[in-house]
Amino acid sequence: MTEQLIATDLVHEHNAEREGNLRRDYDHLGEQLSRRGIDISAILARVEKFGVAIPSWGVGTGGTRFARYPGPGEPRDVFDKIEDCSVIQQLTRATPTVSLHIPWDKADPKRLKQAASRFGLAFDAINSNTFSDAKDQKLSYKFGSLSHADAAVRGQAVEHNIECIEIGREVGSKALTVWIGDGSNFPGQVNFTRAFERYLAAMREIYDALPDDWRLLTEHKMYEPAFYSTVVQDWGTNYLIAQELGEKAFCLVDLGHHAPNVNIEMIVARLIQFKKLGGFHFNDSKYGDDDLDAGSIDPYRLFLVFNELVDAELSGAAGFDPAHMLDQSHNVTDPIESLMLSAAELQRAYASALLVDRAALESSQEENDALMATQTLKAAFRTDVEPILAMARLSKGGAIDPVGAYRKAGYRVKVAAERPAVASMGGGIV
Numbered sequence: 200m201t202e203q204l205i206a207t208d209l210v211h212e213h214n215a216e217r218e219g220n221l222r223r224d225y226d227h228l229g230e231q232l233s234r235r236g237i238d239i240s241a242i243l244a245r246v247e248k249f250g251v252a253i254p255s256w257g258v259g260t261g262g263t264r265f266a267r268y269p270g271p272g273e274p275r276d277v278f279d280k281i282e283d284c285s286v287i288q289q290l291t292r293a294t295p296t297v298s299l300h301i302p303w304d305k306a307d308p309k310r311l312k313q314a315a316s317r318f319g320l321a322f323d324a325i326n327s328n329t330f331s332d333a334k335d336q337k338l339s340y341k342f343g344s345l346s347h348a349d350a351a352v353r354g355q356a357v358e359h360n361i362e363c364i365e366i367g368r369e370v371g372s373k374a375l376t377v378w379i380g381d382g383s384n385f386p387g388q389v390n391f392t393r394a395f396e397r398y399l400a401a402m403r404e405i406y407d408a409l410p411d412d413w414r415l416l417t418e419h420k421m422y423e424p425a426f427y428s429t430v431v432q433d434w435g436t437n438y439l440i441a442q443e444l445g446e447k448a449f450c451l452v453d454l455g456h457h458a459p460n461v462n463i464e465m466i467v468a469r470l471i472q473f474k475k476l477g478g479f480h481f482n483d484s485k486y487g488d489d490d491l492d493a494g495s496i497d498p499y500r501l502f503l504v505f506n507e508l509v510d511a512e513l514s515g516a517a518g519f520d521p522a523h524m525l526d527q528s529h530n531v532t533d534p535i536e537s538l539m540l541s542a543a544e545l546q547r548a549y550a551s552a553l554l555v556d557r558a559a560l561e562s563s564q565e566e567n568d569a570l571m572a573t574q575t576l577k578a579a580f581r582t583d584v585e586p587i588l589a590m591a592r593l594s595k596g597g598a599i600d601p602v603g604a605y606r607k608a609g610y611r612v613k614v615a616a617e618r619p620a621v622a623s624m625g626g627g628i629v
């Protein structure tokens with residue numbers, strides 16, 4: 200029996216008050232969709248299977264370069280983080296896994312595994328961290344890690360990644376995500392080619408330590424913390440890395456890591472076509488790596504990304520199996536609430552993309568009917584799929600209204616009494 204931290208009676212009661220209306224809304228939507236030749240239960244079945252990993256660092260309050268305003272009842276350690284993740288999963292039933300970050304979440308792997316299985320959770324990709332110096336670390340990453348000019352620093356960064364693989368192995372992860380902050384702040388500070396050569400050589404060592412059934416996910420980011428040049432700056436460089444390393448290496452797309460007007464959905468399509476799309480860090484942004492809640496600024500773009508994913512899924516694209524992870528920083532909201540809603544935003548984008556009339560879209564494309572093609576996408580995007588999402592939650596034992604149930608349960612108040620405020624924790628300024 201998996202444990203639930205929110206009283207199940209409370210969730211049932213909360214649902215009971217809403218179930219009648221939900222069923223009416225669901226039936227009405229089902230009738231509308233059937234007129235369009237869509238079977239609502241087939242969409243529901245796919246949404247029920249959809250899952251996204253919660254980043255362990257996301258359940259703590261984030262911060263900016265300027266300040267961090269801690270929230271009440273913040274997790275004190277990885278075990279509190281796992282408890283918070285379990286609440287998100289209990290109410291949404293869309294977040295069965297947790298993505299750990301080492302060394303922020305370093306603990307006895309056996310205890311980590313036990314803590315997760317207590318709630319029926321598992322671990323997704325494990326993230327290494329060579330973009331900040333850990334306590335008692337011998338050599339500093341101030342001037343880079345895997346691309347550092349000094350072989351000893353590179354060696355230390357490689358060792359750290361290998362340690363992450365070891366921890367990941369013990370807790371049941373099947374992927375390592377590597378994001379580095381390496382780059383430069385001034386023209387001339389580093390030699391672009393030599394830095395990338397050093398990075399590739401170091402990554403080869405990590406790749407060689409990867410178990411056969413694992414994937415290595417590399418994450419590109421245009422800028423920050425380096426403000427002039429970044430070693431893994433865009434999807435082109437990321438693709439080169441995956442190609443150079445081999446068949447277990449894939450690109451990870453963090454939505455916030457691009458310039459504001461970049462066509463991310465097209466990057467996604469290219470990576471799918473060349474079998475190198477490894478996964479996502481979902482979030483939203485207005486200006487840069489804002490780490491805002493998924494779908495909060497530009498839900499249409501999120502839909503367009505999912506449109507590419509659904510196209511690949513339905514056409515059976517070879518080797519297509521991207522990892523879904525959130526990567527958000529919550530400065531002004533309760534992280535649990537933000538993460539629950541973000542998981543639902545992904546399901547919404549997914550369900551809407553499943554509604555696209557692909558035959559009509561293709562024939563509009565063949566006939567160069569730009570207007571009808573784009574209206575075909577809009578028709579799917581405009582359809583309110585909320586009853587499908589709520590029904591998926593209900594049928595899997597979650598909450599029809601996760602934020603409402605969460606607030607009613609008073610979880611935050613309860614943990615605030617148990618968890619004294621901490622000055623800082625992993626995941627503050629990312």
Ligand code: LRH
Pocket residue numbers: 256326378418420453480488526626629
């Ligand atoms: C870097 C990043 C990367 C890190 C996370 C904490 O900006 O997106 O994924 O691991 O933030």
Ligand code: MN
Pocket residue numbers: 378418453480526
């Ligand atoms: Mn990220």
Ligand code: MN
Pocket residue numbers: 453455456488526629
């Ligand atoms: Mn980021």
